[in-house]
Amino acid sequence: MKQERLGGNRFVEQLQLSTMALPAVILILIFSYIPMFGLIIAFKNYKVNLGILGSEFVGLKNFMFFFHSNDAFRIIRNTLCYNAVFITVGVVFSVSFAIMLSTITQKKLIKFYQSSMFLPYFLSWVVVAYMSLCFFNYKDGILNGILKALRQNAVSWYSEPKYWPFILVISYLWKTAGYNVLIYYAAIISIDEVLYEAAYIDGCTKFKSIWHITIPNIRPTVVILVILSIGRIFYADFGLFYQLTQNSGSLYSVTDVVDTYVYRTLRVTGDVGVSAAVGFVQSIVGFALQMTTNFVVGRIDEDYKLI
Amino acid sequence: MKRIFAMTILLALLVICAGCGTSVGVGGDNRGHVTLTWYFGSDPSKPNCEKVYETANKIIKEKINMTVNFKSLDFGAYEEKIKMIIASGEDYDICWTSNWYNNYFQNVSNGAFLPLDELLDKTPKLKELINPNIWDGTRVNGKIYGVPNLQIMARSTGLFVPTEFYEKYKPLLTNVKKYEDLEPYIIAFSKDYNVQPCVGFGWQDICYSYGIEETLGLYIPGAVRLDGDENDIKVFNQFETPEWRGLVMTAKKWHDAGYTMQGLVSPEEKNKPNIPPIENPFGIGTSKPGGGEEASVRAGYPITQIQISDAYLTSQGITSTLNSISANSKHPEEALKFLEYVNTDKEIINLLTYGIEGQDYTKIDENTIKLPETTTFENANWMMGNCYNTYLTEGKPANTWEETKRINDNAKRSKLLGFSPNLEPIKLEMNNCKSVVSSYIDVLSQGVGDTPAMLDEMLARLKTAGSDKIITELQRQIDAWKDTVKK
Amino acid sequence: MKKKCFVQIFVPNFFLLLFAISCIVPFLIVVSISITDETIINQFGFSIIPRIISFKSYEMLFAAPKVIVNAYMITIIVTVVGTVLSMFVMIQFAYVLARRSYIFRKQLSFFLYFTMLFNGGLVPWYILITKYLSLKDNLWALILPMLVNAWNVFLLRTFFQGVPVSLIEAAKIDGASEYQVLYKIICPLSTGGIATVCIFTVLVYWNDWYNNMLFINDSRLYSLQYMLYNVMSRVQFLQLANAAGTSTSMQIPQESLRMATCVVAAGPMIMIFPFFQRYFVKGITIGSVKG
Incomplete structure (x- = not known):
């Protein structure tokens, strides 16, 4: 008797859950899956007057364009390396700041730190790029002003590649850390206070309780964010690499990434097919790497798996 | 709270619908024609x-x-x-x-x-x-x-000098025909005002004063001579010409002698609005009737335009x-x-x-x-x-406009007028080369760094990027085109 | 109660303060440039404290107040409607994905996940929205495509998974429907997570200029961010136009005007942030008891 009732409930439960998911499923289907038919552009020599279906099929020619490019190696290296650094440094930086923030008890201070950290996130890269001119301009930039005051030679920031890996990483952290700190902080404050109380009674130091309670508890959030970012490892933030560097040609050796390359190619050749092909490669690489990470993570703990 | 939310949504939906209604109205027209x-x-x-x-x-x-x-x-x-x-x-x-x-x-x-x-x-x-x-x-x-x-539509190189300096240095400026000729002026200018202004040669405009036409667009190898025999068209890499070498070496010379800015300004800094005259001894652009007046409005102070090259009718100017x-x-x-x-x-x-x-x-x-x-x-x-x-x-x-029409009608005709390259076979090389030249152009045009070494490096990289293939292919296409025109 | 040593208070505060200042200063520069007299900028370059204050750029910006007010209205409508609908759709979906007993959980997760990596590219997407859904010059084009953000759904799911399963089971035994479980139990327990995703969603809608640029031609439906983009991109256009030998009497927008536009476009978000913030400030009740 009881079994039966549960079975009926189970059906109702599944039905309710399905209806709850329905709006999202429909939206995803329309706005994400239907346009995927357009991926065939990547295999075509797209001509407007012939349409997507009528254009000539060229196989992998559009893909070859990217890989035969002189700069392919440099671009792939830059994209992967920057993203790897962004992910690792980003996690360490944001988690430590989130933890530091969680040790603050004065509410006014928390509010102040949180709002100020989040400020850069409000600004678009265009604006940030513009602001950075105040610092890096050759003539009236603040940094060169300081150098001159120290009787050093002024630096032409926009033509010296050696500084840019650092500038890019710092700018990236500066702009996005607020966002990630917020997520980790939200995860930390949802940890049950009782755990800390118990640890304190057991004689744990603050440092130890961070190590033994905070970190394990936010690990799922960290893992999921890392897996998600690994999926985008072949994508680069266009605004960061294009706008912040003022698209300065002298810096290409350290600032050229997949997205800026596609953008410039599109300007020179106007070829939609090539950009579609590169987008496809980006997806495949991301997919492969993410699946691998997901699998590895799943071997360690089933709970951390993304899917 | 919930009620407020619901009300907001309802209100917003109404506004959106109203918005759609009016936007449809704009496109409305009478049928029949x-x-x-x-x-x-x-x-x-x-x-x-x-x-x-x-x-x-x-x-x-x-x-x-x-x-x-x-x-x-x-x-x-x-x-x-x-x-x-x-x-x-x-x-x-x-x-x-x-x-x-x-x-x-x-x-x-x-x-x-x-x-x-x-x-x-x-x-x-x-x-x-x-x-x-x-x-x-x-x-x-x-x-x-x-x-x-x-x-x-005719293209010719124009020199844009703030009128106050034009009046003052007239003798130094009247005979300028090439970038190198500006040397006495820039020496006098930087000495008299004790400044190191930021100047550049503006390759896409100054090329006319050297009689060179770029055919594939800015920073892509593939150029022809504007003057000379109509039937003898030879494609070459403009960055390998003595003219180009001369230009960058001039920039280098001015830089090393301290006449011009010692570092490299950002593109934004170079193009910012309202540059005061003292930082703007000259600019290079396309010369045209009324061009000086236009430049004056933009700059906010009077600017005189001096045409320093012949006018040529090129496909670039027309399109x-x-x-x-x-x-x-x-x-x-x-x-x-x-x-x-x-x-x-x-x-x-x-x-x-x-x-x-x-x-x-x-x-x-x-x-x-x-x-x-x-x-x-x-x-x-x-x-x-x-x-x-x-x-x-x-x-x-x-x-x-009368002047403009006169110039357009009397300009020398580019030898390539009527020819358009088929870019399909050289797309990859063009893209490669453009990115090579872009990496060097700023440094070279300001004379910062070791110019001769960098120029050689650039030319070597252009070779690997496929500049020769572009030149050969372009030459082939032009010869084929010439043949069809002759018939 | 707990005693904290000096180091424990000093170290985090020191670093946080340093970071906070580095975030605020550039913002102050933007505000300062926007109220600096243009001739001073040309003469002395940028500085944090304006030498001569001038509100001319704001006067210029608000010379046609109707345009700005209208853009504000559009942005606010899109943001409010978009965020409310988006949170509604995403919370439900995330909850479904967080429920271990749901039979299609794995499939739907993959269904969502796949969209994070693969998309059809810009052209087909544009064709879909303008041709098949005919949403050109329609505000729904700014709202609908961004309703479900896979990243945010996964975030919400992670937060929801933090709620102990026993609570859900207990509620189910008491006869609660899935809706009741979600809105009565899960949501109140995940306010931090929901507030986080909510502020991200608000920001996405508030900062979106790209869809506005693609789908809106009617100047009455321009959003704030698109106007900002316009001011910035016009500079590039004018430089190209001059280089091409064509001319316009249009002036390059002055630096102070550009910055003033930034302030106007980003400003209101900074006012909104504290509203969400109370959900992030730790232990409103617990903290007050503990003192």
Whole structure:
């Protein structure tokens, strides 16, 4: 008797859950899956007057364009390396700041730190790029002003590649850390206070309780964010690499990434097919790497798996 | 709280619906005759747009029995918007295009535009308005794909010097023919004012003073000599020429001697508005009638223009502004008829450029007008059509358009006029080379660093990027084209 | 109660303060440039404290107040409607994905996940929205495509998974429906997570200029961010136009005007942030008891 009732409930439960998911499923289907038919552009020599279906099929020619490019190696290296650094440094930086923030008890201070950290996130890269001119301009930039005051030679920031890996990483952290700190902080404050109380009674130091309670508890959030970012490892933030560097040609050796390359190619050749092909490669690489990470993570703990 | 939320949503939905309602109303038109859609760049947020286009449509309907849906897109977003519109195969009839924004040659090669040669026979007035040399400049694979808007089409190098310095250093400036000739001036200038200004040679404009024409666009190897025998066309890599070496070595010399800025300014810094005269001893650009006056308005202080090279009619100059008809247009004949009307009628072009007299501008004399400080309606005359028919804004010489026409008609014809390269086989190499040159151009043009070594490095990298393949292929195409022309 | 040593208070505060200042200063520069006299900028370059204050750029910006007010209205409508709908759709979906007993959980997760990596590219997407859904010059084009953000759904799911399963089971035994479980139990327990995703969603809608640029031609439906983009991109256009030998009487927007536009476009978000913030400030009740 009881079994039966549960079975009926189970059906109702599944039905309710399905209806709850329905709006999202429909939206995803329309706005994400239907346009995927357009991926065939990547295999075509797209001509407007012939349409997507009528254009000539060229196989992998559009893909070859990217890989035969002189700069392919440099671009792939830059994209992967920057993203790897962004992910690792980003996690360490944001988690430590989130933890530091969680040790603050004065509410006014928390509010102040949180709002100020989040400020850069409000600004678009265009604006940030513009602001950075105040610092890096050759003539009236603040940094060169300081150098001159120290009787050093002024630096032409926009033509010296050696500084840019650092500038890019710092700018990236500066702009996005607020966002990630917020997520980790939200995860930390949802940890049950009782755990800390118990640890304190057991004689744990603050440092130890961070190590033994905070970190394990936010690990799922960290893992999921890392897996998600690994999926985008072949994508680069266009605004960061294009706008912040003022698209300065002298810096290409350290600032050229997949997205800026596609953008410039599109300007020179106007070829939609090539950009579609590169987008496809980006997806495949991301997919492969993410699946691998997901699998590895799943071997360690089933709970951390993304899917 | 919940109730407030619900109310907000309801309210918002209502507003959205209202918004849709009005936006549909804009497109409404009378049926029975043809309505064309024309995309061009402008500032659609000017308050009088609707009024002006309404008036224009009344006139157009009366004169040629059509109406036009004027779709003005913001200047700054025009390229991204129109590229999407074109690529998606959206229904439109006419769009503005050029070789520097919404690229004409790319659009033609992507199959976006309709060839006009046959249709042009039905619009004789338009065909005759534009001189055959100019028509030739728009040809791609022998066919015309756009109606060029008449303005300054001949290209010549212009030197733009703040008038106060021009007066002061006149003897040093009158005989300048090349970049190197500016040396006495820059020496005197930097000494007298004790400054190290930021100057550059502006390769795309100064090349005319060396008689070199770039054929594939800025920073892509592949150039020909402008002068010399009509039938002897030799393609070469402009960056391997002694002229180019001379230019960068001059920049280097000035830098090392301390006449010019010691570091490299950012692109933004170089182009920022309102550079004071003291930091702007000279600029290099395209010389044209009224150019000095225009530059003065932009800079905020008087600037004198000096033409330092002959004027040449090149494909690059001609395709700097055109209107093309969509390959998918349902009314191509009417569209071209309309373009003929806009290009030959004085009333309509001025209405579409400056708006309604008395409301958007005031007339000073027959051909000169005064615009208010903040305009209530304004389009760019060179986007709308034939500039020769448009009024002059206050301060420009009265004979601006006559002069322009004279220069266009008398300019030396580029040997390549009528030829258009097929870029398909060299796309990859072009892209590679452009990125190589872009990496060096700033440093080289400012003379920062070890110029000779960097120049050699650049040339070596250009070789690996495929510059030779571009040159060979271009030469082959030109020879083939010459053969067909001869026959 | 707990005693904290000096180091424990000093170290985090020191670093946080340093970071906070580095975030605020550039913002102050933007505000300062926007109220600096243009001639001073040309003469002395940028500085944090304006030498001569001038509100001319704001006067210029608000010369046609109707335009700005209208853009604000559009942005606010899109943001409010978009965020409310988006949170509604995403919370439900995330909850479903967080429920271990749901039979299609794995499939739907993959269905969502796949969209994070693969998309059809810009052109087909544009064709879909303008041609098949005919949403050109329609505000729904700014709202609908961004309703479901896979990243945010996964974030919400992670937060929801933090709620002990026993609570859900207990509620189910008491006869609660799935809706009741979600809105009565899960949501109140995940306010931090929901507030986080909510502020991200608000920001996405508030900062979106790209969809506005693609789908809106009617200047009455321009959003704030698109106007900002316009001011910035016009500069590039004018430089290209001058280089091409064509000319306009249009002036390059002055630096102070550009910055003023930034302030106007980003400003209101900074006012909104504290509203969400109370959900992030730790232990409103617990903290007050503990003192």
